[in-house]
Amino acid sequence: MGAKDNLWILTAQCPSRLGTVDVVTRSLAExxxxxxAMNSFDDKATESFSIRVEFRPLGGETSLEKFRELFEPRAERFDMQWQLTEPNHRTRVAIMVSKYDHCLNxxxxxxxxxxxxxxxxxxxxNHPDLKPLAEWHGIPYFHLPITPDTKPEQEEQVWQLINEYRCELVVLARYMQVLSAAMAARLDGWAINIHHSLLPGFKGAKPYHxxxxxxxxxxxxTAHYVNxxxxxxxxxxxxxxxxxxxxxxxxxxxxxxxxxxxxxANAVRYHIQKRVFLTGNRTVVFPD
Amino acid sequence: MGAKDNLWILTAQCPSRLGTVDVVTRSLAExxxxxxAMNSFDDKATESFSIRVEFRPLGGETSLEKFRELFEPRAERFDMQWQLTEPNHRTRVAIMVSKYDHCLNxxxxxxxxxxxxxxxxxxxxNHPDLKPLAEWHGIPYFHLPITPDTKPEQEEQVWQLINEYRCELVVLARYMQVLSAAMAARLDGWAINIHHSLLPGFKGAKPYHxxxxxxxxxxxxTAHYVNxxxxxxxxxxxxxxxxxxxxxxxxxxxxxxxxxxxxxANAVRYHIQKRVFLTGNRTVVFPD
Amino acid sequence: MGAKDNLWILTAQCPSRLGTVDVVTRSLAExxxxxxAMNSFDDKATESFSIRVEFRPLGGETSLEKFRELFEPRAERFDMQWQLTEPNHRTRVAIMVSKYDHCLNxxxxxxxxxxxxxxxxxxxxNHPDLKPLAEWHGIPYFHLPITPDTKPEQEEQVWQLINEYRCELVVLARYMQVLSAAMAARLDGWAINIHHSLLPGFKGAKPYHxxxxxxxxxxxxTAHYVNxxxxxxxxxxxxxxxxxxxxxxxxxxxxxxxxxxxxxANAVRYHIQKRVFLTGNRTVVFPD
Amino acid sequence: MGAKDNLWILTAQCPSRLGTVDVVTRSLAExxxxxxAMNSFDDKATESFSIRVEFRPLGGETSLEKFRELFEPRAERFDMQWQLTEPNHRTRVAIMVSKYDHCLNxxxxxxxxxxxxxxxxxxxxNHPDLKPLAEWHGIPYFHLPITPDTKPEQEEQVWQLINEYRCELVVLARYMQVLSAAMAARLDGWAINIHHSLLPGFKGAKPYHxxxxxxxxxxxxTAHYVNxxxxxxxxxxxxxxxxxxxxxxxxxxxxxxxxxxxxxANAVRYHIQKRVFLTGNRTVVFPD
Known part of the structure; x- marks a missing residue:
């Protein structure tokens, strides 16, 4: 067994308060x-607490059940949002592209x-160009053209597909369209965009120019969450x-x-490994 | 008050075992x-556990005393080596140099x-050259020349001085002498050397050549502990x-x-901020 | 026309001597x-001169012919090895791999x-595994297995193929076989290998371990020429x-x-853009 | 003699035109x-040519004189601005600071x-704080306080001093004052400022905030010329x-x-080694 096999990940976030770490670690130990491995950070600016734990259930499913039982009511008292990620979980990702294929590739x-x-x-x-690349990897490719007029319908189609395919993350891999406010709101916090400049420098079009x-x-x-x-x-x-x-x-x-x-790729890895936490408009990212 | 003022640091290390984190965090909470902020790591290769916690005693000295009372017997049951570092602690460092002054400066x-x-x-x-630089900073400078014959005496003098001045860390800032085995043993784990190559490449003399x-x-x-x-x-x-x-x-x-x-400078900062832990001949370094 | 379109590259190398640059630039001007753009370097250690010039023939083919006419006898007097590379030249590269596909991909x-x-x-x-990847790109894939016994024959086959396909460069993209001395000699100076360590550290097998x-x-x-x-x-x-x-x-x-x-990829780019010159066992690489 | 001792530097710049390189190299050879070592670059955007040559006069002063004789009229025909820098030239630098001393140090x-x-x-x-540091290095320190009202006079004093001490370069090493347009114009092209952000991001005050x-x-x-x-x-x-x-x-x-x-420090080194050329509002910097 490799050193990192079979590890579960627990992530949690809540308002800053005495005992936040303890409620997590005590429940795990008991x-x-x-x-x-464990990282926690208490952000002074937003008064929010973030924790990420890699752990191995010594008693297998029993340990996990017992953990849930103990932890759930305790976490509730701390207004804690939390999530367990199992060892072999593969995040379902919808990728959106236009014509540039380097990020997709x-x-x-x-x-x-x-x-x-x-x-x-x-x-x-919104273009047919990268279909062969998708097909070689055996991945369905949806060509949904877009014009200013058809934008609402196209975005609705995109939204349907993301849901139909039960995606957990959307990656805009050089998708050269500005999302509508409505679409951006729907994807808030679970869509990652890559912008080709050191933001906030050179926003908008043609940053290299x-x-x-x-x-x-x-x-x-800059890889950032869409908002x-x-x-x-x-x-x-x-x-x-x-x-x-x-x-x-x-x-x-x-x-x-x-x-x-x-x-x-780094941003996607941090995200799927549950290393990224939002604190206001900034992120906490525990290193890998 | 700055976001990082008044923070104590707790570091601990022990053999890997269920409950190591909990014993630390529970004692802090209670x-x-x-x-x-907190980092822990359980090294598979050496089966050793390392933890570093930054914390603020809400009840001041009372909280600290209570922590010690609770933690001491628990830590003992885990064979835990631990250390508390107070907020304004300044590590006492003896610097050893020869003629190059860039690291010293x-x-x-x-x-x-x-x-x-x-x-x-x-x-x-072992040379008088850098005395003026030391003097400008108001720091006593001991010129202890060394020859193959006088090496044992010189090292004994060095040892006396390090003790006399109650130093907690020795930094070899391009000290161009090989320490004797006896001296290296005395400094094991609390002396940092800088070698001008990417070790293990280009060991020994004239690495740039x-x-x-x-x-x-x-x-x-490469900055490394002396052994x-x-x-x-x-x-x-x-x-x-x-x-x-x-x-x-x-x-x-x-x-x-x-x-x-x-x-x-990075190595010294990691060391004095208690970010470095030994696991066999490798180190765990929690990032700053 | 883009700023870099239609540029020829002249590269030359010879023993250090007064007038080496002049013989090149004068012939180009005349x-x-x-x-x-131009870079030249005169290496003190090996007493060798290297120059790389990007230029545009204002008079088209006439300028090039005239240059060759003027330059050839002058270069000869300086024992200069030189080469002209045309704007749209695509270097013919044979890639050798085993099972790892990241470099190939x-x-x-x-x-x-x-x-x-x-x-x-x-x-x-020497393995069949990466054939599908080659095929998707429409590139012939030759599976030539190797054992200690068949090594001479296999290398001979490789050599035949490289010649048959008129390759100008061989890239060992994680080809996990040690070439025989004879084969290495044949490829001397026009085969690039990637080794997964900072050479000369961690030579040989399993450098990450x-x-x-x-x-x-x-x-x-480390990317280096095979010798x-x-x-x-x-x-x-x-x-x-x-x-x-x-x-x-x-x-x-x-x-x-x-x-x-x-x-x-960087090494290949430097090589095909004629940026790399040998001076003894070291290289001069003019930056891109 | 070290490999780089006794090297003269020739730098020149002129409008793009056939023969620019040749006029330089021919004159040197003759x-x-x-x-x-030599670098040249012909900027397409501004149609300007820049060249930097490191050379050794084989015939000593005679070679230099002969070069000047040959080169001067030729350079004139190309509207070339040029400069010779002798091997042991030390650029005279006025440093301006406020209270932060890390760049000065x-x-x-x-x-x-x-x-x-x-x-x-x-x-x-504009503050007295860093006087002791200057004094230890034996360098005259002028404390010229500034208020909105006294700014013109203060800048005039600065200007006088720079001239009186025959400075060739002014370095604003975290000088926390905005220069007047008049002063900036006087220093155009020979004053270097350090701004603590990746310009053009975070201009103005408190970039880290x-x-x-x-x-x-x-x-x-970002190190940039003042304008x-x-x-x-x-x-x-x-x-x-x-x-x-x-x-x-x-x-x-x-x-x-x-x-x-x-x-x-890098910017200062590039400048004094004559590696920096202006092309419009951008720079050509030949690497060291």
Whole structure:
């Protein structure tokens, strides 16, 4: 058995208060669940508490049941939101793309090799271009074109598909459409977008061109949760890449692809491993 | 009050066993000590458990006393080694140097501005060169020359001074002498050395020259605890720097100084903030 | 026309001597070839001169012919080895793999999107596993199993294929076989290998396991030219990745895949863009 | 003799045109000046040519004189601005500071050890605090307080001092005052400022607080030439540092100091080694 096999993950969040850690750890100990690694953080600014525990139920299902029994009423007294994630859980991810395929290709690779513990029940795009890539991986590809006029209907279709396929996470892997406020609200907290700049710098369109105009010496990418404000959702992680005078906008576009793919993959991994917690418009991310 | 003021640190380590976390967190909760941040790790390879907690005693001294009362017998049952570090504790550090002053200069700056919570009661060197730098900072400087013949006496003098000045940590900031086995044994676990390579690569003398011979494209530095085996002690942290064909050995020496200083300062900070735990010949380092 | 379209590359190397740069630049100017970017370096240690020029022939084919006419006899007087690479040249690359596919997958992606200006006429493997991946990209896949006994024959087959398909570069993308001295000699200077450690550290088998044993805090990858000495060929580029106590050998293996792929892709790009020059057992690499 | 001793630097810039490189290299060759390293770049966007050559005059002063004779009229025909920098030239730098001393301390260290080939004839501050640091290094310290009312006079005094001490470069090492348009114009192109953010993000006051509000996962520093637009001058180099939820604004301030010092030192080094060329509001920086 590998050192990390068979580990359950417990995550919980609640308002700051004395005893938050204890209520978690005591319940685990009393139910014979063995803690392998743990992180907690109490955010002063939002007065919120976040905890993530990797544990092994020594008594198997019995330990888990006993834990739930003990923990549920205690957690309630602390207004604690909590979640158990089982060892072999694969998060169901809907990927949305347009024509750029570098992020999609990277996610598909990590999916195919199992590096990311995800299932990809479907890929949705406003263009037909990336269908062959999806098909090679045996993943249904939905081409849902969009125009300003058809946007509401298209988004409704997207929403139906996400639900029909019971997706737990939506990844905008260079989906070049601005979501409507309504759609953004529906996806609040469980959709990840990659933006090709170090936000909040260079929001909106053509960030590499903006970056070149300003003569920056570093370009980057930002993975963030989608919310109502365009390119303003809570940041999960950022990546960076040195550039120089030799890089015109088109070279920046090419040069940035690796850091975009890598940054998005990191954000997805943090999310599915339950490392990310929201505190206001910022995130707590326990490192892997 | 700043978000991080007035925080105590509890660190503990013991053999892996069910309930290790609970015994810590329960004792803190019952004594009204408020956990602000926590990390624990259970190392599969050595079957050892390490935990670090930042907490605020809500009831002041009373909470602390109560914690000690509750925790001591419980910790004993787990064979737990533990330590409490108070908020304003400044670790007493003896710095040893030869002629290179970049690491010393960097540590002195961080000491002077309070960035590193250390006191430097004395600096020991086998050369007189860096005395003016020590004096400007008002720190006693002991020039203890060394030859193969006088090594045992010199090391004994060093040992006396470290004790006389009640130092808690010894930092070899480019001290260009190999310690005797006896001296290394005395300092085991509480002396940090900086080696100017990415260990275990390029051990021993002139690592930058070795690196140049091999045509590497990255050079680095390694901060590690001193032990009996030269350049083989447990690694705390490593830093790295890209280089190219334009860097001959003397340029590598110059180029590496920043990464050496920075890597050593990180190791000292991790150590004094009680982030480093030994598990066999490897370390657990909880990030800051 | 993009800023970098239609650029020819001139590379040359010769013993150090007064006038080496001039002979190149004068010939370019006199034949109406417009220099867009240039790097030269005169290595003191080996007393060798390397130059790389990107230029645009203002008079088209006429300029190029005139350049060749002028330059050839002058270069000869300087014992200069030189090469012209045309704007749309795609280097023909044979990729060799075993079972790990992360480097292959990455190279295929960069090939498919044109990010790397290469053709991949064939993929050779000692295992059948990666055939589907090759096929999806429409690339012939040769499964040439190997045993200690059949090694000479297998290598001969490999050699025939490389020649038959007129390959200009061989990339060992995690090909887990040690080449014979004879084969290594044949590929000297035009085969790139990726080793999953920061060479010269952790040569040979299972470098991540070696790294874990030593408790390093950084792992890395090294792309180098193949030569007679195992893992000792001239280093082209190296990449690095921070790790911590949480990473057992199997996590290091997983964690290192990105840096391996990325480092190998960089080396291939430097090579095909004619940025790499040998000076003894070290390389000069002009940055992109 | 070290590999890099006794090297002269020639830098030149002019409008793009056929033969720009040749006019430089031919003149060097004909006057028996030996080229050791060279970089040139022809910027498509601004149609300007930049070149930097390190060379060794084989015939000593005779070679240099002959070069000047040959090159001057040729350069004139290309509207070339050019400059020769002698091997042991130490740039005279005026440093301006307020109360933060991390950048000053770092520059003083690199000055003292000779790592940066600069002289620091004077330090100017609007506060008296850092006088002892200046004095220990034996550098005159001018305390010129400033209020909105006295700003014109103060800036005039600064200007007089810079001239009186014949400074070639002004470094604003966390000088917390906005220069007047008139003063900025006077210093255009030969004053370097460090701003503690990744410009153009977080311009103006308290960038770390702005960064914390936005929940970024990377903070950085930007060294740029001063011009009329606040925090908008041409960027020379940028540095970056990962941060996480554990860093409140005051921790970001502390954490950022190293990257600020380091980034500023790099910019100063690039400048004094004549690696930086302006092309519009962007820079060409040939790497060291």
């Amino acid at each position: 139910s014979e669940n063995y803690v392998v 990277d996610l598909l690779y990590r999916y195919r090799t199992g590096e990311l513990a995800i299932d990809i029940p479907l890929i949705i795009s 903006q970056a070149w105009e300003k003569g920056v010496k570093l370009v980057g990418a 109502n404000d365009l390119d303003e959702g809570p940041i999960i992680t950022q990546g960076v890449q040195a550039v120089d005078h030799n890089h015109y906008p088109e070279e920046l576009v090419a040069k940035g692809q690796d850091i975009e793919s890598h940054t998005l | 004594s009204e000590n408020y956990v602000v 960097d540590l002195l700056y961080r000491y002077r501005t309070g960035e590193l919570a250390i006191d430097i009661p004395l600096i020991i060197s 070795q690196a140049w011979e091999k045509g590497v494209k990255l050079v680095g530095a 009996n085996d030269l350049d083989e002690g447990p690694i705390i942290t490593q830093g790295v720097q890209a280089v190219d064909h334009n860097h001959y050995p003397e340029e590598l020496v110059a180029k590496g100084q920043d990464i050496e200083s920075h890597t050593l | 034949s109406e070839n417009y220099v867009v 990455d190279l295929l992606y960069r090939y498919r999107t044109g990010e790397l200006a290469i053709d991949i006429p064939l993929i050779i493997s 070696q790294a874990w044993e030593k408790g390093v805090k950084l792992v890395g990858a 007679n000495d195992l893992d000792e060929g001239p280093i082209i580029t190296q990449g690095v990745q921070a790790v911590d106590h949480n990473h057992y050998p199997e996590e290091l293996v997983a964690k290192g895949q990105d840096i391996e792929s990325h480092t190998l | 006057s028996e000046n030996y080229v050791v 770092d520059l003083l260290y690199r000055y003292r050890t000779g790592e940066l080939a600069i002289d620091i004839p004077l330090i100017i501050s 702005q960064a914390w509000e936005k929940g970024v996962k990377l903070v950085g520093a 009329n637009d606040l925090d908008e001058g041409p960027i020379i180099t940028q540095g970056v540092q990962a941060v996480d939820h554990n860093h409140y604004p005051e921790e970001l301030v502390a954490k950022g100091q190293d990257i600020e010092s380091h980034t500023l």
